[in-house]
Amino acid sequence: MGIIRKMRAPFHEDWCKNCTKPMMVMKKELFMLPVLVDHYVSHEDAAYFKKNLIKISKKADIPTGYHGCGIIKYHCSNCNYDRTRVKVFLPVRDIEKFEDMVYFEKGELDSIL
DSSP: OHHHHHHHGGGOTTBOTTTOOBOEEEEEEEEEEEEETTOOOOOOOHHHHHHHOEEESSGGGSOTTEEEEEEEEEEOTTTOOEEEEEEEEEEETTEEEEEEEEEEOSSTTGGGO
């Protein structure tokens, strides 16, 4: 069973990449990214997100034509591994049109969560 979990772990964002155990959601936040439709460029730099994200309470707070970001911080209680997922999306008629997904593993976004 262990080898199967190791093979499937990379396909489950909520499984630890080190010990393949399920991770707990420590924090979930919603942000607006003030970038208009067709102007989003993929970024893997945490400084970009820290500078540009605006915290909001619900998707309806995102103005038409702008992007949103859902950020989830995961923690593995088995081996103390942390991972933060940033999902960039465009809200279109109650649907999240996927744009980008970025992961951070060194607490780079902890200051905004």
